[in-house]
Amino acid sequence: xxxxxxxxxxxxxxxxxxxxxxxxxxxxxxxxxxxxxxxxxxxxxxxxxxxxxxxxxxxxxxxxxxxxxxxxxxxxxxxxxxxxxxxxxxxxxxxxxxxxxxxxxxxxxxxxxxxxxxxxxxxxxxxxxxxxxxxxxxxxxxxxxxxxxxxxxxxxxxxxxxxxxxxxxxxxxxxxxxxxxxxxxxxxxxxxxxxxxxxxxxxxxxxxxxxxxxxxxxxxxxxxxxxxxxxxxxxxxxxxxxxxxxxxxxxxxxxxxxxxxxxxxxxxxxxxxxxxxxxxxxxxxxxxxxxxxxxxx
Amino acid sequence: xxxxxxxxxxxxxxxxxxxxxxxxxxxxxxxxxxxxxxxxxxxxxxxxxxxxxxxxxxxxxxxxxxxxxxxxxxxxxxxxxxxxxxxxxxxxxxxxxxxxxxxxxxxxxxxxxxxxxxxxxxxxxxxxxxxxxxxxxxxxxxxxxxxxxxxxxxxxxxxxxxxxxxxxxxxxxxxxxxxxxxxxxxxxxxxxxxxxxxxxxxxxxxxxxxxxxxxxxxx
Numbered sequence: 001x002x003x004x005x006x007x008x009x010x011x012x013x014x015x016x017x018x019x020x021x022x023x024x025x026x027x028x029x030x031x032x033x034x035x036x037x038x039x040x041x042x043x044x045x046x047x048x049x050x051x052x053x054x055x056x057x058x059x060x061x062x063x064x065x066x067x068x069x070x071x072x073x074x075x076x077x078x079x080x081x082x083x084x085x086x087x088x089x090x091x092x093x094x095x096x097x098x099x100x101x102x103x104x105x106x107x108x109x110x111x112x113x114x115x116x117x118x119x120x121x122x123x124x125x126x127x128x129x130x131x132x133x134x135x136x137x138x139x140x141x142x143x144x145x146x147x148x149x150x151x152x153x154x155x156x157x158x159x160x161x162x163x164x165x166x167x168x169x170x171x172x173x174x175x176x177x178x179x180x181x182x183x184x185x186x187x188x189x190x191x192x193x194x195x196x197x198x199x200x201x202x203x204x205x206x207x208x209x210x211x212x213x214x215x216x217x218x219x220x221x222x223x224x225x226x227x228x229x230x231x232x233x234x235x236x237x238x239x240x241x242x243x244x245x246x247x248x249x250x251x252x253x254x255x256x257x258x259x260x261x262x263x264x265x266x267x268x269x270x271x272x273x274x275x276x277x278x279x280x281x282x283x284x285x286x287x288x289x290x291x292x293x294x295x296x297x
Numbered sequence: 298x299x300x301x302x303x304x305x306x307x308x309x310x311x312x313x314x315x316x317x318x319x320x321x322x323x324x325x326x327x328x329x330x331x332x333x334x335x336x337x338x339x340x341x342x343x344x345x346x347x348x349x350x351x352x353x354x355x356x357x358x359x360x361x362x363x364x365x366x367x368x369x370x371x372x373x374x375x376x377x378x379x380x381x382x383x384x385x386x387x388x389x390x391x392x393x394x395x396x397x398x399x400x401x402x403x404x405x406x407x408x409x410x411x412x413x414x415x416x417x418x419x420x421x422x423x424x425x426x427x428x429x430x431x432x433x434x435x436x437x438x439x440x441x442x443x444x445x446x447x448x449x450x451x452x453x454x455x456x457x458x459x460x461x462x463x464x465x466x467x468x469x470x471x472x473x474x475x476x477x478x479x480x481x482x483x484x485x486x487x488x489x490x491x492x493x494x495x496x497x498x499x500x501x502x503x504x505x506x507x508x509x510x511x512x513x514x515x516x
Contacts, residue, residue, distance in 0.1 A: 005405045204388055210346070211400035211447070212376035214369070 009217075013224035020197055024229055027193040027283070031233030032240070034186030035279055039241045041175045048171055060128040061142050064153040067095075067122045073150050074123050080148070081127070085141075091126040095119045122152060136165070183282060190286030194226055198294045205294070215295050222291045223284055230283020234276045241275075298324040298486055299345065299455070304354035306340055306510075314340045316510045318354070322488065324454070327481045329497055330490040332507035338490035341507070342457045345488070346378050347371045359454065376404065379448030379485075383460035385440045387432040387447075393419065394428040397447045404451060418446040422476055438469030445476050449485070456480055458489045462496070474500065 017024045065074055071094060078090050093101070098121040103110040127145065129137075142156040198205070208218050299322040307313040315337045322328055330338050343349040344356055347363055356363045359377065366374065379400075387396050397415040406414070419425045422442040424435075432440050441461060448456055458477060462470040474489075474496070481487045491497075497504055506514040 002405075004407050008402060008408075203386070207386055207388060207399060208403060209372070210375065210380055210386070211403055211451075212372045212374075213403040214372045217372075217403055 005217075009220045010224055012221040013228060016197065016201075016221060016225055017228060020200070023193045023196055024225075027190050027226075027229040027286075028233045028236070030189040030193075031186050031230050031279055031282055032236035033233075034182045034282070035234050035237035035275060036240045037182050038179045038278075039237060039275055040244065041179055043241065043245070045171055045175045048168070060126065061138065061145060061154060061156040063125040063127065063145055063148070063151050064155065065123045065125070065150045066152045069123055069150040071123075074125070077148060077150055078125060081125070081145070087130050088141075089128045089130055091128075093124045093126060095121050095123050098122070098124060183278075186282055187286045187289070190226060190229065190283055191289040193290075194222055194287045195290035195294065197225070198222060198290055202294075218295065219288070219291045222287045226283035226285075226287025226290075227280045228283070230279040230281065230286075231276060232279075233283070234279020237279065238272055238275050298322055298326075298359065299488075300355075300357040302355040302357075304344065304351045304356060306337075306344060306349065307352045313352070313510050315344070315351075315507075318507075318510075318512050320505060320512060320515060322486060324486055325481070325484050326486055327478070327502045328488045329500075329502055329504040330488055330507070331492060331494070331497060331504055332513075333492060335509075336492075336507040337510040338492070338507055339459050340510075342380075342459050342488070342490055345455075345457055346375060346380050372403070376400075376451060377454045379451075379453040379456040381441070381444050381448050381456070381458040381461045383463040385432070385437075385444045387440055387443060389431060389433050392429050392431060393424065393435070393443050396432060396443055397450050400447055400451045415446070415450055418450045419443075421449075421479075422446045436469075437464050438466075438472065441465065441469075441473050442476065445473065445480075449480055452485075454484075454486060456485050456487045458487070460491055461489065462491070462493065470496070 063077075065077070074092055074094070078092050081088060081090050096119065099113070099119050102121065103113055106112065127141075129141070138156050138161055142154045145151065146154040205218055299320075301318050301320050304315060304318040305313055306315040318337075318341065330341065332338055340349065344351055344363075345358065351364055354364075358374065361374065363371075363374065388399075391399075394412065394415050397418055398411040401411040401414060416425055416428060419428055422445055424439060424442055424446070427435060427439065427443075432443060435443065445458075445461070448458075456477065461477070462473050465473060477487050477489060478500075504514070504516055505512065
């Protein structure tokens, strides 16, 4: 009996969709657009985070040693860091090399250094993570390295990292807010569309209730209809997101220098399933809202 | 079978539509419910099929106090009550067969069972050959016969009819009433609301008369 009823209610949901194609299309497109915008936001956030992480890693950490530190002390420190932090690349820059670099960097102005009676630059260690490190990771690393012997100062572009982190936080908050707003709007549109459908079929509902249909029986085709609309909308959004990743992102990375490090996050089957699931839930909940209000009245 | 004790129905700000109605209808009875327009006939029927709840008093149907049952239990009660309206309440975009089958669909019957039982009911009301027609292609009398077939298809114990012949000419009226008498002869309790006094004089049955919401005679 359950199979009969399930089949009949599913069939009715499909027939209802077919009989009112325009409102159904509006719901499908609204959900599709909302999910596309939402998914694009989320993917954008992932990409931005990957990009920031890359920038953070590129910044690296420079340890300035005591000017009195000897070559032997510096090389001992290099070996200790390599032993304790094998994920780091460590390069020793002695005082002479530092001056040579400065001279090279100054170019035509290098003559200004000729008046120096002694080399004012300290020896340093340039440390670069082999793998990308998040800003927070860079901060922890800098704090740890600053405790090592002979280290006078640590430079890891703190202000820069702070700004990156703040930007990342802002994007997350903005993305979440925008996502909820867009999904909320989609929910309301679906609820209103289904409410129109419910209203158009009020005679049918009245008769169904008259002959003993339960609220659940009346509600089920509308819920299925909403879920189906959500699912189709999500499938459209999925197609658009994949197309965006495959077509637009490669062109963007070529066209804009700032996006050079940006890579498309992997869009896994689990993500696709989540998107479809969210679509179905939005449609289902929108329908539930519409029908619940109608049944109450 | 149907018992009403001091039933009152009033809407805020208005005089009571029904006031202090006490009556009893036995299983298998045929009852006319009559009175002028606005007497409360339709409201009484609405109370019986739970479209409305009484403001006070008790209504017992088949041993169940419908004022005390949960809202979720109302559909199951309605499955034992067939209802026929003056305006038929048929779905114009469904065939006659589908309209009749509705009452069986909600019971979870199989497609085959729905078709079989609906066709048998349509045959009883003489409309088997119109099974695939749309209601708007039928005459008023035929549409009312379809509504009666729908009301009886799941073999309810009670049949309520609200002015079932109100829009029909005398010839069709007789044929519709005959269907109701037939259902009653098979054991269904039938209550028919009508303001047409010629029916009451032509077909002598128990007659409950309402006026201004009060029960004025029961004979």
